[in-house]
Amino acid sequence: MTALPRGESPDPAAEDDEGREDIGAAAADGSAGEHGTEAADGADAPQDTGASQDAEETQATRDADAGEGPEPVGDADADGAAAQDTAQASQTPELSEAAAELAAQRELRLRIEQRKAGKDGPIAAGAKLSGPAADLLAAVRAVESGEKPGTAFFDSPASAPAPRRASPQAAPAPARGATAPEQPTARGASPEAAASAATVLAEGGAPEALARPAASVLGEQAAVILREDPWQLLSLPGVRPEQADAFARALLGGECGPDDERRTAALVGWLLERAALRGHTALDAAEVRTALSGFAVTDPGAAVQHAVAEGVVLVFQDGDDGAAEEAAGQQEDAVEDSEGGPEAGAEDEAPVLVLLGLDRYALAEESLADGLARLVNSVEKGADWAEAATGAPSPSAAELIRTVATAGLVAHSGGESARAEPAALIAAARGLGLRAVGTTHSVDGLHRLAAAVGDPQAVVTLSALLSGEAGPGREADGAFAVDLLVVLDAPQLDVETAAMLVESLADGTRLVLSGDPGVLASAGAGRVFADVIAARACPHVVSRTPDPGPIGELVSGIGIGELAQVEAPGREVVIVPVRDAGEAVHRTVQLVADSVPRALGVPSSDTQVITVGHGGSAGTTALNAALKQRLNPGPGRFGGFDPGDRVVHVPAPGRAVPGSVVSADAEGLHLDCSGAPVVVPQELVETAVRHGWALSAHQAAGMRWPAAVVVLPGDAAGGLSRPWVYTAFSRGERHLSVVHGVDQALPRAVAEVSAQERTTRLRPLLEALPTPDAS
Numbered sequence: 001m002t003a004l005p006r007g008e009s010p011d012p013a014a015e016d017d018e019g020r021e022d023i024g025a026a027a028a029d030g031s032a033g034e035h036g037t038e039a040a041d042g043a044d045a046p047q048d049t050g051a052s053q054d055a056e057e058t059q060a061t062r063d064a065d066a067g068e069g070p071e072p073v074g075d076a077d078a079d080g081a082a083a084q085d086t087a088q089a090s091q092t093p094e095l096s097e098a099a100a101e102l103a104a105q106r107e108l109r110l111r112i113e114q115r116k117a118g119k120d121g122p123i124a125a126g127a128k129l130s131g132p133a134a135d136l137l138a139a140v141r142a143v144e145s146g147e148k149p150g151t152a153f154f155d156s157p158a159s160a161p162a163p164r165r166a167s168p169q170a171a172p173a174p175a176r177g178a179t180a181p182e183q184p185t186a187r188g189a190s191p192e193a194a195a196s197a198a199t200v201l202a203e204g205g206a207p208e209a210l211a212r213p214a215a216s217v218l219g220e221q222a223a224v225i226l227r228e229d230p231w232q233l234l235s236l237p238g239v240r241p242e243q244a245d246a247f248a249r250a251l252l253g254g255e256c257g258p259d260d261e262r263r264t265a266a267l268v269g270w271l272l273e274r275a276a277l278r279g280h281t282a283l284d285a286a287e288v289r290t291a292l293s294g295f296a297v298t299d300p301g302a303a304v305q306h307a308v309a310e311g312v313v314l315v316f317q318d319g320d321d322g323a324a325e326e327a328a329g330q331q332e333d334a335v336e337d338s339e340g341g342p343e344a345g346a347e348d349e350a351p352v353l354v355l356l357g358l359d360r361y362a363l364a365e366e367s368l369a370d371g372l373a374r375l376v377n378s379v380e381k382g383a384d385w386a387e388a389a390t391g392a393p394s395p396s397a398a399e400l401i402r403t404v405a406t407a408g409l410v411a412h413s414g415g416e417s418a419r420a421e422p423a424a425l426i427a428a429a430r431g432l433g434l435r436a437v438g439t440t441h442s443v444d445g446l447h448r449l450a451a452a453v454g455d456p457q458a459v460v461t462l463s464a465l466l467s468g469e470a471g472p473g474r475e476a477d478g479a480f481a482v483d484l485l486v487v488l489d490a491p492q493l494d495v496e497t498a499a500m501l502v503e504s505l506a507d508g509t510r511l512v513l514s515g516d517p518g519v520l521a522s523a524g525a526g527r528v529f530a531d532v533i534a535a536r537a538c539p540h541v542v543s544r545t546p547d548p549g550p551i552g553e554l555v556s557g558i559g560i561g562e563l564a565q566v567e568a569p570g571r572e573v574v575i576v577p578v579r580d581a582g583e584a585v586h587r588t589v590q591l592v593a594d595s596v597p598r599a600l601g602v603p604s605s606d607t608q609v610i611t612v613g614h615g616g617s618a619g620t621t622a623l624n625a626a627l628k629q630r631l632n633p634g635p636g637r638f639g640g641f642d643p644g645d646r647v648v649h650v651p652a653p654g655r656a657v658p659g660s661v662v663s664a665d666a667e668g669l670h671l672d673c674s675g676a677p678v679v680v681p682q683e684l685v686e687t688a689v690r691h692g693w694a695l696s697a698h699q700a701a702g703m704r705w706p707a708a709v710v711v712l713p714g715d716a717a718g719g720l721s722r723p724w725v726y727t728a729f730s731r732g733e734r735h736l737s738v739v740h741g742v743d744q745a746l747p748r749a750v751a752e753v754s755a756q757e758r759t760t761r762l763r764p765l766l767e768a769l770p771t772p773d774a775s
Helices: 023-028 053-060 079-091 099-117 131-145 191-203 208-218 222-228 230-235 241-255 261-277 285-293 300-309 324-340 359-378 386-390 395-405 417-431 443-453 462-467 495-503 528-534 549-559 581-600 620-631 682-688 714-719 722-729 745-752 762-768
Strands: 314-317 354-357 409-413 436-440 459-461 484-487 510-515 540-542 573-577 607-611 646-649 657-665 668-673 676-680 689-691 694-696 705-712 732-740
Touching: 191 208, 191 222, 191 241, 208 222, 208 230, 222 230, 230 241, 230 261, 241 261, 261 285, 261 300, 261 354, 285 300, 285 354, 300 354, 314 359, 354 359, 359 409, 359 495, 359 510, 359 762, 386 395, 386 417, 395 409, 395 417, 395 510, 395 540, 409 417, 409 528, 417 436, 417 443, 417 484, 417 510, 436 443, 436 462, 443 459, 459 462, 462 495, 510 528, 528 762, 549 573, 549 722, 549 732, 581 607, 581 620, 581 705, 581 732, 607 620, 620 689, 620 694, 646 668, 657 676, 668 682, 676 682, 682 689, 705 714, 705 722, 714 745, 722 732, 722 745
Parallel strands: 409 510, 409 540, 436 459, 436 484, 484 510, 573 732, 607 694, 607 705, 705 732
Antiparallel strands: 314 354, 646 657, 646 689, 657 668, 668 676
């Protein structure tokens, strides 16, 4: 590696073009406001011991940035909170396009209801759902019962819905192409519901800016719900328990207290939602009780039991997928033992691990486990692909082809070079006459896979496949019209997306989950790829193809916990030491604008800056402001943006699509996203678009650039981990510059700070299912 000398003092910081006012900022000024900021960045990043709990949670709240953990330093920027609202809105299902999903949703709902029906005191399915989830459930029930036709749920009766997918008889190539990102859709509650919610919020001293999010999350009856149960305010993004308490006291006066059952139930749900932002699909009941104690709940055990009885959360015993009543009894005993001291417990028995989980994640994990087992057991076992394997470009590719020929589910792991192996599998399967399709996390990954396969029609982004915007279309029964589906970037799969995907695969379809296990995990809850591998639920093919060059050597060492010095005669890896965050910003701008283009011939447009978080003096907000000032100065005529600005478009939570600003008019902000035109409506610009010269590592996952500049200022040390470093350092194809100001924190993080463990139930569920093909 090459070390460059220290630079000059940094130029004055550029004015922050992204620190705009939003709902969260307004809420923070009120008694119940203080919205969080940048979303989900950090599901896997370690907690920063120097950051407050508030900062930790505001960084965890969703704005759809691809999800890194809490920011290591500083407050998150103001535009994140509004992004949370957009994330909520973008999660609202388009009921007008859900006809193909109704059968699968009905099957899933019946399955969990049947499981609950076998227990005393059953929990009514959907009894505690609210907002979009409750609206969807009501819509499904109305259509099933014949009370309303499916067309009753179109956004506008005057216009027909856009086609969801190509029909089986249509031409295989979708008209819009496989690379078009999702168009942003503005959805929200009616003005009447928002106005009613604003009245109640005003009575409780909460800011009016929370009215629209409240109506969106809680539904048309938001005002009634908030008046009857003020702690439902906790269901809004970024609202803290102390703010909900102040709101409740203003509405209820002396009628409420710390042990109010409405309060304790809301707190339990809030704790589980907060854990989901960190990647957990369930939490140890003891951990929940401990957290409740910190909120002045005098009997946490009773509070947990009440939340279970009310259906706010489900309770599970580790290793048992169905005995909720027995688990609840075990939980009660555990509560008594923990409160009664060491003598209260049985010394000769191991403690029972009782987990609490939200219905949505329990449903997704059980559905995913059943679906994977179905694929394993329904595939044709005797397929002969020996000839195709013989023509494979590498031994690892041949092994993958032979393995997939005899298995319904296969896990494949390897680095960037190993992506050629699933590409060879797709090409071989299509040569055999099979309908083989590959999916990727990003448009950039799609282009690279299409080039490797040699057939653009054989690849599609996962988001476009699920939305029906591109891909092979669906059969009459709603299943994807594929015989083999290869999912690249599998570590980015959260449990809900994975469940939706698997439920859309017909019996006999082969599924390959391929990815690099060293990168950061998904922005959403779950660890699907890691759980499938750990459960040994299927054959696992490990690539023997190493990544080449100095960058490949460096990243391979990081993967095993070693930060080695590598020889880089062509200046492939350069270390730039800095003293403080200000110098880090200055040197970063210098590298992108001057040094890398001059020394390596890589233009600024092909160089991506990656840093630990969004806030702080050298986070994405500060770096984007400085880079814009140098590379595309302008007044920010449209929401802080000018033509030529490099941006990242966030069409949905966990999705980050790089692009550039083309123009702006009354219709909205016109973007060019990898060649696809996108128009972002004016009301969504503030939350769905941000400057993109600098990204977080989670936003950059699944993408690569000719050159990458990784910025590590001294105050970012607490946010470093081995997966973070591995992900950030592997984004550059030809060149990697490391703006290094963390001293020994970097090698310590690589050697000692592994991936943050996530509590999930998928692995034991898979281990409990019969999988004859497992190896």
